[in-house]
Amino acid sequence: QKEVEQDPGPLSVPEGAIVSLNCTYSNSAFQYFMWYRQYSRKGPELLMYTYSSGNKEDGRFTAQVDKSSKYISLFIRDSQPSDSATYLCAMSAGKNTDKLIFGTGTRLQVFP
Amino acid sequence: NAGVMQNPRHLVRRRGQEARLRCSPMKGHSHVYWYRQLPEEGLKFMVYLQKENIIDESGMPKERFSAEFPKEGPSILRIQQVVRGDSAAYFCASSPRPGQFYEKLFFGSGTQLSVL
Numbered sequence: 001q002k003e004v005e006q007d008p009g010p011l012s013v014p015e016g017a018i019v020s021l022n023c024t025y026s027n028s029a030f031q032y033f034m035w036y037r038q039y040s041r042k043g044p045e046l047l048m049y050t051y052s053s054g055n056k057e058d059g060r061f062t063a064q065v066d067k068s069s070k071y072i073s074l075f076i077r078d079s080q081p082s083d084s085a086t087y088l089c090a091m092s093a094g095k096n097t098d099k100l101i102f103g104t105g106t107r108l109q110v111f112p
Numbered sequence: 113n114a115g116v117m118q119n120p121r122h123l124v125r126r127r128g129q130e131a132r133l134r135c136s137p138m139k140g141h142s143h144v145y146w147y148r149q150l151p152e153e154g155l156k157f158m159v160y161l162q163k164e165n166i167i168d169e170s171g172m173p174k175e176r177f178s179a180e181f182p183k184e185g186p187s188i189l190r191i192q193q194v195v196r197g198d199s200a201a202y203f204c205a206s207s208p209r210p211g212q213f214y215e216k217l218f219f220g221s222g223t224q225l226s227v228l
Contacts, residue, residue: 008152043116043203043219044155088154098145098210098217099168102154 006103023089116220137206
């Protein structure tokens with residue numbers, strides 16, 4: 001079993017839709033949870049990160065962490081064609097390292 | 113302020129040759145991480161280095177792979193006697209200090225290694 005599971009998609013939605021992306025994990029030591037966006041042939045760029053459980057909102061993006069269920073989500077409101085990319089969840093136990101454990105990524109396509 | 117610079121962007125090698133991938137961290141960053149991304153897979157941690165020190169190489173294959181981050185110059189990921197299975201995108205990330213500052217962890221654009 002992988003430490004982090006993520007549905008690879010692809011997920012195809014119309015412009016303006018609400019997108020829900022999810023990851024599950026097995027390691028209860030994870031405390032830091034991140035979502036990265038990766039465009040084709042580019043490096044990942046950080047969208048959101050949260051510590052422990054709870055919600056965090058930034059513009060059209062909301063990240064949720066449920067540590068009791070070992071489940072994290074990223075919601076994108078009013079999705080745009082420019083949001084078309086691969087979204088990677090990543091996690092870390094912290095403790096003086098930026099060693100991240102990534103999900104496989106979900107490919108999102110937002111069509112006009 | 114330049115970001116994390118990786119070169120070359122694309123590297124083609126024949127089986128048995130050596131591959132050298134370079135990573136210049138962002139200015140002021142002294143911690144470097146290498147990740148590998150195989151087709152249809154997520155990024156996998158390979159190695160974490162500080163200047164002149166390997167801190168964690170738990171993700172590095174035991175043979176043919178090595179990494180360094182000298183006092184001067186870029187970090188180098190070296191793959192000897194490459195095989196087709198080494199074909200992947202290799203990403204470098206840097207941060208000013210480790211842990212709990214993920215907003216300061218930046219990735220380069222990667223080196224795509226193709227082994228013929």
